[in-house]
Amino acid sequence: xxxxxxxxxxxxxxxxxxxxxxxxxxxxxxxxxxxxxxxxxxxxxxxxxxxxxxxxxxxxxxxxxxxxxxxxxxxxxxxxxxxxxxxxxxxxxxxxxxxxxxxxxxxxxxxxxxxxxxxxxxxxxxxxxxxxxxxxxxxxxxxxxxxxxxxxxxxxxxxxxxxxxxxxxxxxxxxxxxxxxxxxxxxxxxxxxxxxxxxxxxxxxxxxxxxxxxxxxxxxxxxxxxxxxxxxxxxxxxxxxxxxxxxxxxxxxxxxxxxxxxxxxxxxxxxxxxxxxxxxxxxxxxxxx
Amino acid sequence: xxxxxxxxxxxxxxxxxxxxxxxxxxxxxxxxxxxxxxxxxxxxxxxxxxxxxxxxxxxxxxxxxxxxxxxxxxxxxxxxxxxxxxxxxxxxxxxxxxxxxxxxxxxxxxxxxxxxxxxxxxxxxxxxxxxxxxxxxxxxxxxxxxxxxxxxxxxxxxxxxxxxxxxxxxxxxxxxxxxxxxxxxxxxxxxxxxxxxxxxxxxxxxxxxxxxxxxxxxxxxxxxxxxxxxxxxxxxxxxxxxxxxxxxxxxxxxxxxxxxxxxxxxxxxxxxxxxxxxxxxxxxxxxxxxxx
Numbered sequence: 001x002x003x004x005x006x007x008x009x010x011x012x013x014x015x016x017x018x019x020x021x022x023x024x025x026x027x028x029x030x031x032x033x034x035x036x037x038x039x040x041x042x043x044x045x046x047x048x049x050x051x052x053x054x055x056x057x058x059x060x061x062x063x064x065x066x067x068x069x070x071x072x073x074x075x076x077x078x079x080x081x082x083x084x085x086x087x088x089x090x091x092x093x094x095x096x097x098x099x100x101x102x103x104x105x106x107x108x109x110x111x112x113x114x115x116x117x118x119x120x121x122x123x124x125x126x127x128x129x130x131x132x133x134x135x136x137x138x139x140x141x142x143x144x145x146x147x148x149x150x151x152x153x154x155x156x157x158x159x160x161x162x163x164x165x166x167x168x169x170x171x172x173x174x175x176x177x178x179x180x181x182x183x184x185x186x187x188x189x190x191x192x193x194x195x196x197x198x199x200x201x202x203x204x205x206x207x208x209x210x211x212x213x214x215x216x217x218x219x220x221x222x223x224x225x226x227x228x229x230x231x232x233x234x235x236x237x238x239x240x241x242x243x244x245x246x247x248x249x250x251x252x253x254x255x256x257x258x259x260x261x262x263x264x265x266x267x268x269x270x271x272x273x274x275x276x277x278x279x280x281x282x283x284x285x286x287x288x289x
Numbered sequence: 290x291x292x293x294x295x296x297x298x299x300x301x302x303x304x305x306x307x308x309x310x311x312x313x314x315x316x317x318x319x320x321x322x323x324x325x326x327x328x329x330x331x332x333x334x335x336x337x338x339x340x341x342x343x344x345x346x347x348x349x350x351x352x353x354x355x356x357x358x359x360x361x362x363x364x365x366x367x368x369x370x371x372x373x374x375x376x377x378x379x380x381x382x383x384x385x386x387x388x389x390x391x392x393x394x395x396x397x398x399x400x401x402x403x404x405x406x407x408x409x410x411x412x413x414x415x416x417x418x419x420x421x422x423x424x425x426x427x428x429x430x431x432x433x434x435x436x437x438x439x440x441x442x443x444x445x446x447x448x449x450x451x452x453x454x455x456x457x458x459x460x461x462x463x464x465x466x467x468x469x470x471x472x473x474x475x476x477x478x479x480x481x482x483x484x485x486x487x488x489x490x491x492x493x494x495x496x497x498x499x500x501x502x503x504x505x506x507x508x509x510x511x512x513x514x515x516x517x518x519x520x521x522x523x524x525x526x527x528x529x530x531x532x533x534x535x536x537x538x539x540x541x542x543x544x545x546x547x548x549x550x551x552x553x554x555x556x557x558x559x560x561x562x563x564x565x566x567x568x569x570x571x572x573x574x575x576x577x578x579x580x581x
Contacts, residue, residue, distance in 0.1 A: 060295075113303070127470075172449070180325025188507065237537075238508075238534075238537050241533065241537075244528050244551075244554055244556060245526065246557070247554075248526075248554050248557035248562070249554055249558055250551040250552060250554045250555035250558070251551055251554070252548060252551045254291075255547035255548055255550060255551045256544060256547060256548065258533075258547060259542045259543060259544045259547050260541050260542070261534075262536055262541055262542050262543075263540070263542040264535060265540035266539075266540030266541065266542070282307075
């Protein structure tokens with residue numbers, strides 16, 4: 001299949017590589033050509049613009065940062081797509097923006113699928129991502145060959161925007177768990193107990209979780225390099241708290257976690273791993289500042 | 290002076306009438322014509338657009354719901370900027386995001402229009418009695434020009450700083466009133482559920498360090514179970530959203546405001562949005578009572 005790909009960050013790079021290795025013809029564009037050299041060397045085809053990517057592809061994948069990035073790209077892709085083209089966006093954006101992009105495409109016969117992922121850089125590299133997508137059910141056969149190469153768990157959550165709702169839920173559950181790990185680590189350390197050993201003990205019990213394993217592990221090893229850059233989680237919290245406001249839904253725990261992320265940003269750790277939430281607690285309460 | 294006034298709601302109507310009684314000529318435009326009815330018998334001229342209001346006024350006051358509304362009235366089609374005479378001063382008394390106020394101020398300044406943000410505290414009663422607290426952001430020159438007008442509507446008029454500073458002060462006000470209202474509701478509910486007369490508790494606390502206007506006024510209305518607005522819960526919810534947006538942008542930790550905002554979300558979500566914000570008490574009562 002002819003597949004377009006735009007957005008080559010921590011996640012995009014390995015995802016594009018998987019598609020190429022699975023035998024698809026990959027059409028790529030990037031603001032800086034140097035960021036796709038590694039793909040061109042493996043046979044990917046360079047395009048001069050997003051519109052040209054859309055013209056050459058049945059499906060175009062995008063993996064960028066924010067709602068406005070996706071909106072801008074969609075406007076350019078729309079000028080290149082032929083009818084029946086599909087834009088699959090792996091970014092984490094507001095559900096309402098996903099719906100408005102779909103509405104913008106609809107008169108041109110272009111489909112939009114929101115397909116945010118969970119699993120981080122490691123999940124992208126190992127092709128074990130959880131992919132939660134929203135879009136028309138009829139698209140399933142055309143999307144399956146793409147998703148099966150990238151992820152292990154692929155779930156259609158509902159219509160357009162539903163994938164982003166699921167991703168918001170994912171972020172709430174995950175980052176709240178990271179904060180809980182940080183607090184547990186802080187308590188253990190303050191009581192003179194090694195958190196690395198506590199973590200090993202807990203992984204065998206009812207508190208076992210993927211977050212305790214991965215993020216708890218980073219806290220135990222004091223390895224705070226990203227991982228997932230905390231600024232991205234911080235960005236996601238603005239989206240989900242805005243939804244909570246609009247829908248009149250109280251999220252008491254999430255609101256507190258959000259404030260810890262605000263403090264993390266203020267302390268200059270936005271480009272480090274979200275396990276740095278531990279250092280937010282330590283900075284203020286351990287060093288007698 | 291020829292004064293434009295756009296936004297003749299619960300607050301705006303009495304505020305505009307104070308200016309008229311002080312001898313100013315009002316120039317009005319309203320999205321809904323029925324809002325203009327109370328002004329039929331006074332010295333007020335109605336116009337077909339904000340641009341037409343601006344063409345007749347030296348100062349235009351706006352008092353609308355949110356930042357996009359202020360932007361549309363000022364800079365939209367047939368907005369104030371389209372009809373402004375040289376030297377026009379726009380005084381926005383709405384509560385909006387400080388950063389949005391700065392942006393609108395910059396755009397208007399580029400067109401030679403001065404912009405002053407002047408949000409208020411004191412509610413409908415303060416508007417009727419002309420006892421509002423008015424927090425102003427803008428240049429000292431523009432402030433001096435509009436100060437006599439503001440003093441007809443408010444008791445306390447303070448220049449806080451440059452453009453946006455009034456909105457920052459209002460955001461601080463909303464942190465204190467939001468968290469304070471919830472704290473009073475929690476305390477009175479705590480007393481009642483403990484089998485103690487909350488009226489006696491309020492009376493005792495008024496003499497001590499927990500004294501506040503909120504405990505005095507809102508506390509009394511909670512005891513009277515008078516939940517009529519006043520200040521509607523959905524508006525307080527909106528104002529706390531502005532606070533939390535700015536906290537996110539600046540990287541500020543506001544744990545109490547964040548928790549309070551969630552209670553206001555719950556109020557709006559459970560149908561209390563049109564009630565006064567003191568109906569936080571009703572939500573707490575419902576949350577701490579077994580399901581029937």
